[in-house]
Amino acid sequence: MIAKNLLKPVIFCALITAASCKDSAKETTTSKSENLLLQAWTGPYDGVPAFDKMNVTDIKEAMEIGMEISLKDTEAIANNPAAPTFENTIAEMERSGAELDRVFKYYGIFSSNMSSPEFREIQGKLAPKLSDYRSKISQNEPLFQRLKAVYEASQITPLEADQQRVVELVYKGFEMNGANLDPEKKKRYAEINKALSSLYNDFSNHVLHDEENYVTYLNKDQLDGLSDGFIKSAAKIASDKGQDGKYAITNTRSSMDPFLTYSTERELRKQVWTNYYARGDNNDDNDNKEIIAEILKLRKERVGLMGYENYAAWRLQDRMAKTPENAIALMDAVWPAAIARVAEEVADMQALANSNGDNIAIEPWDYRFYAEKVRKQKYDLDSDEVKQYLQLDKLTEALFYTAGRLFNYKFTPVEPGSVPVFHEDVNVWEVTDKTTGAHIGLWYLDPFAREGKRSGAWATTYRSHTTFDGKTNVLASNNSNFVKAAPGEAVLVSWDDATTFFHEFGHALHFFSSNVKYPTLNGGVRDYTEFQSQLLERWLSTDEVINQFLVHNKTGEPIPASLVAKIKKASSFNQGFGTTEYLASAIMDMKLHLANPTNIDIATFERETLAEMKMPKELPMRHRTPHFSHVFSGEGYATAYYGYMWADVLTSDAAEAFKEAPGGFYDENVANKLVKYLFAPRNSMDPAEAFRQFRGRDAKIEALLRDRGFPVPKK
Structure with a gap:
């Protein structure tokens, strides 16, 4: 929906009531209504996606029909003869677009979980059409004037708090995406977006090609x-x-x-x-360097149409950081300590290699290998030994336990076959309130890597909570890329992967706990929405989780207390590596978008920038520029990858609130505040104010430095 993010697919249904909206859509598409992907969801749990019946051959037609319906409906909102009000303008935008919204759920599965050459060809053809579609809505002058009238009236006579928040978010979204431009600039703005949409699609396909081949x-x-x-x-x-x-x-x-x-x-x-x-950087047909250069040029030109000096200044205005300077200041505060720690880690590894007579200098492909040997030497801790106690099934139970203690949720497996899934690996659970038994939603888990599935881990929703036109339940999904075990073997994961599993589940809990009325308020501020998920990582290392769910995959014996002690003692080990590889990518993201992109050579820029930063030669950025999908396969994280660090400041500070509480990480009073202020409101209140309500003050960086074992500057 446009109220959520203009740069994502935007959808409208314009008629005044939900019932008439549905009738209109059916009437418009009578001859084409057989396309499954456009149909209302049926079945149990208030209707679920027909994942078992979806077909890639239906996607192009469904998207085109959905866009056609939406654009007609947009015109109805824009040309309503009645004076603009919240109800006949904003509210209608909020309840609009059910058909296309449903199609996008299937589109997302084909794109992220079940990609194929056939789908990628369709995706490439749809990319410019989607861009045109978005531009027709974001540049609809009568629609914007109605929105502007509602916004300006609300500045004189404020609406109810949640309505006021929606109006301001929607208006700001239009404004940031060129709604105030003159016709000539709007035309160029749309042309740039169309070109970018194809470049983003090509970038993603190139990375996926190199991952598969x-x-x-x-x-x-x-x-x-x-x-x-x-x-x-x-x-x-x-x-x-x-x-x-x-x-x-x-x-x-x-x-x-x-x-x-x-x-x-x-x-x-x-x-x-x-x-x-080297993904995306093999100087072949799937090389991304020229694509990146063109993306940077077009992004700068586009924001220049609105008077911004650079893309970063435009992007960060509605984030917690507000300005590139604030984001850079945070990263600069941590960077020296991070690379200093890398120097210490490399010295330890080199000494060990020398003592072994290995006769090498530590290179990037040696870092993990010798770091593990140092870990064993310093802490007598073997990561593979730890891994024997990290079974995926048991970790899933640990997620449910944590959700039960903090959120009062119960997860019950859904009988196989009763809810459609898109792959045999996917399992589904029903989520209910432990006390009342009230239904909250469904949780889908797609845990394993496979060909056609994008790398990494992520969370998404197929349906979000609102109470706008009646309460809706939540259909949320977590997706991972664990390596499937051989038949009869347990799926064992590393401590880092277990941490990521908790992280992504934090996003799902954010979805399930929503108490907002309007769909727009389920959105979020990028450098804040990672905070909740990063915070949930902390429960993996609580005694309650360790003692109950970390059992040996062969013997069933609980993890020994001595091994737990080693894990906790080594908790800040290798923080130089982890912090530096991440921060290098975040800083590179920002510097690329602050630079003049005219005649930019991406390989040279990356190399020279890392040299200026004094990047240690023994490790790379977590995401090198040619495969930095967060930033160049779309715009969600562009100049916003720093947000993980910003969120980590909030995370470390919030974690100390639990450490200081009588009940520790399961303290009931702090947990209640966690849900009330940090999870349930979603984007219905300013993130900085939400954190102050939880903590009683603004976050401080000192907790982050303590967590990572870095020196805390004396004031």
Whole structure:
């Protein structure tokens, strides 16, 4: 919906009541209404997506019909002869677009979870059409004038708090996307958006191509150092790819990371490392450097039409940071301590390598391998030993336990087959209130990596909570890329992957806990919405979770207290690596968008910028520029990747509120405030004010520095 984000697909249905809206849509599409993807959801739980019946051949027609309906409805809102009011303008925008909204749920599955060459071809054809569609709405002058009239009236006579928030968010969204431009500039604005939409699509497809096509196959004599579980999984993946007797290391983080940590084959580590960090940077038809240069030029030109000096200034105006300078100041405050810690970590690793007689200088493909050896030496902590206690099924139970203690939620498995899913790996749970039994929604989990699924981990919703036209339940989804175990084996994950699992579940809890009335208020401020999920990571290391859910995958024995003590003692280990690889990407994102993009050479800019930053040569950015999908496959994180660090300041400070409470991380009073102020309001109140309501003050950076074991400056 346009009220959520103009840069996402925007949809409207214009008639005055929900009932008449539905009737109009049916009448408009009588001859084409058989397309499944446009249909209202039926079945249990107030209707669910027909994932089991969706077909990629239906997507193009459904999208085109949906856009056609929406544009006609937009005109009805814009040309309503009645004087503009909240109800006949803003409220109608809020309840609009059910058909196209439903199509986008299927489109998202095809794009992220079940991509194929056939879909990518369709996606490429739709990208410019979607851009045109968005521009026709965001540049609809009569519509904007009605919105502006409601906004200006609300500045004189404020509406109810939630209505006022919606009006201001929607108006700001239109304004930021060129609604005040003259006709000539609007035309150019639309042309730029259309060009960018195709570039974003090409960028994503290039990265996915390199992830799917760069696979390292090992022989049996090249497995030294790897765990039995990893070897069995690699054999299964190779067999599925037609390489029986081989062992496949795929070009994804979930496969690359453990290989680099444990393999003793240094040349193979280099090959796997190079494949992963060269995605989009192989000087071939799937190279992204020229695409990035063009994206930067077009973004700068577009915001220049509205009078902004650079893209970052435009983007950050409605974020918590407000300005690029504020975001940079935070990163600059942490960067020196991070790279200083890297120097210490490298010195430890080099000393260990020397003592082993390895006769090498630490290179990026060595960092994880020797860091693990140092971890064992310093803390007597073996990551693979820890992994034996991190079973995916048990971690899922731990998520449910945490949600029950903090949010009073109960998760009950849904009988297989009763709710449609798009792949056999997907499981579904019903979410209810533990006390009242009231239904809240469904939670879908798609945990495993596979061909056609984008890398990483993410959360999304198929339906969000509102009470606008009657209360709606929530359909939320978590998606991961764990490597599927061999048949009969438990799925074991690293501590970092377990942390990410909790992180993404934090997003789902944010969805489930919503108490907002209007759909727009389910949106969020990017450098704030990561905060809730980062905070939930802290519950993985609580005694209650560790003692109940971390059990050995073979013996069932609980994790020994001595091993837990080692984990906690080593909690700030390797923080130089983790902080530096992330911050380098965040700083690069900002510097790219502050630079003059005229004649920019991306490879040179990346290399020279890292040199100016004194980036340690022993590790790369987490996301090198040619595969930085957060920033160049769309605009959600562009000049906003710093937001994870901003959110981490809030996270560390909020975590200390629990540490200081009598009941620790399960303190009932603090948990109630957590839900009331930090989760349930979503975007219905200013994020800074929400944090102050929870903490009693603004967040301070000192807690973050303490968490990472960095020195805290004396005041």
